[in-house]
Amino acid sequence: MIASNALRFALAAAITMPALILGTVAPAEAFGWHRFAACDSPAVLRTITHRFSIADRNVLHRDLAIEDYYNLHQNRYMPSTDTKFIARRYCHGQVAMSDGHTRTIWFLIESGQGFAGVGDNVEFCISGLDPWHIYGANCRSVR
The missing domain is CATH 3.10.450 (Nuclear Transport Factor 2; Chain: A,)
Incomplete structure (x- = not known):
């Protein structure tokens, strides 16, 4: 249960956090959340x-x-x-x-x-x- 919640949190953070890939783009772009x-x-x-x-x-x-x-x-x-x-x-x-x-x-x-x-x-x-x-x-x- 705890590992499952931790995995969900990590996935949500990876999708919504503005971590940069190739200098300018967040991975959220793949889900239509690109600015x-x-x-x-x-x-x-x-x-x-x-x-x-x-x-x-x-x-x-x-x-x-x-x-x-x-x-x-x-x-x-x-x-x-x-x-x-x-x-x-x-x-x-x-x-x-x-x-x-x-x-x-x-x-x-x-x-x-x-x-x-x-x-x-x-x-x-x-x-x-x-x-x-x-x-x-x-x-x-x-x-």
Whole structure:
């Protein structure tokens, strides 16, 4: 009886406690209790900053870094429905770059689309820094 109650308590704690997996997501997400990240979420901004540094080092070779974010706001939200299972939040704002320029950033947060379905996926495009138009002309696919 005591072991059974202890097991129930441990399971409830694992489901509801905001223990982080892969840096940003609680296991409660698997039960539909996931909090969808906001545009100015520190975890989202860290992800963008980290991924941009990798992209600059390996692809752009411009010795650039994101120094700060300004005027971040949501420009569109697409909730999950019966036919669209992935909720998406479209955001944009300004980024201050290490070269002294301020550029427009467009990004998309997809709920529950992180690695192995855990966490959110973030796709971003900085105007003028997508030389192969991976996100379309003028970052169209993440607007």
